Amino acid sequence: MDISEAFDFLNFWINKNTGAWYTIPELTSLVDGGQISYFTDKKAIYATSQEAKTILSPFRKVYDFTPTDTPNGVVTVPLTNPEFLEILTIRTSYSISNHTVYNGVPFVNEDVIASKLSSQTDPVTVAEPIGEQLSLNTFQLYPQVGYTGRAVYFSRPIVPVFAYTVISGRVIVYDPTNSVQLQWKQTDIIPILLKSLQSIGINLSSDDVSQFAQMRTQSNFVGQNRL
Numbered sequence: 220m221d222i223s224e225a226f227d228f229l230n231f232w233i234n235k236n237t238g239a240w241y242t243i244p245e246l247t248s249l250v251d252g253g254q255i256s257y258f259t260d261k262k263a264i265y266a267t268s269q270e271a272k273t274i275l276s277p278f279r280k281v282y283d284f285t286p287t288d289t290p291n292g293v294v295t296v297p298l299t300n301p302e303f304l305e306i307l308t309i310r311t312s313y314s315i316s317n318h319t320v321y322n323g324v325p326f327v328n329e330d331v332i333a334s335k336l337s338s339q340t341d342p343v344t345v346a347e348p349i350g351e352q353l354s355l356n357t358f359q360l361y362p363q364v365g366y367t368g369r370a371v372y373f374s375r376p377i378v379p380v381f382a383y384t385v386i387s388g389r390v391i392v393y394d395p396t397n398s399v400q401l402q403w404k405q406t407d408i409i410p411i412l413l414k415s416l417q418s419i420g421i422n423l424s425s426d427d428v429s430q431f432a433q434m435r436t437q438s439n440f441v442g443q444n445r446l
Contacts, residue, residue: 310369327351
């Protein structure tokens with residue numbers, strides 16, 4: 220299902236339930252809200268659900284860094300391309316006797332940083348670093364030295380774009396070449412659209428979804444995307 224078909228689906232049910240049609244900007248906002256809600260639901264069970272891991276796999280990104288990239292132990296994950304949303308984990312690595320050792324970096328609250336760094340019984344070392352989050356995409360690792368490692372994070376689902384041309388001042392013609400599609404797997408598109416409709420008080424059943432699919436097949440239904 221591409222973005223044009225998704226908008227047809229939404230406007231069909233919006234019109235059937237309210238008698239109104241949503242404009243393209245309104246539909247874009249509605250779909251984006253639905254995908255963020257769906258993303259949030261799956262992220263909540265990401266650590267315990269293989270299904271959630273598979274669903275969110277398009278948004279799992281990595282940023283590899285070197286000592287040059289991490290002056291004084293500061294790891295800054297780029298905010299764009301793709302857009303950074305939330306850190307999952309940071310790990311560091313170092314070589315010893317021709318063997319690479321990997322370390323997961325535990326993050327601690329700022330109120331215990333001093334005691335951790337001062338500990339004689341459990342010292343913070345390059346082999347066992349700790350970290351704290353300084354801002355959305357910036358992380359301080361201790362000891363404050365350059366590191367080689369990897370940050371794993373979620374990127375934000377991109378906002379779809381319904382590109383079009385207008386003929387005779389009123390007829391909208393969908394432009395698939397310049398449109399931006401949803402990044403999700405096809406099996407996730409309908410759940411996202413259902414989330415979108417729920418946000419405006421329209422709740423569909425599985426029978427409703429099947430009904431729409433049958434109508435598209437039987438009557439070549441084409442929804443109306445209004446400016």
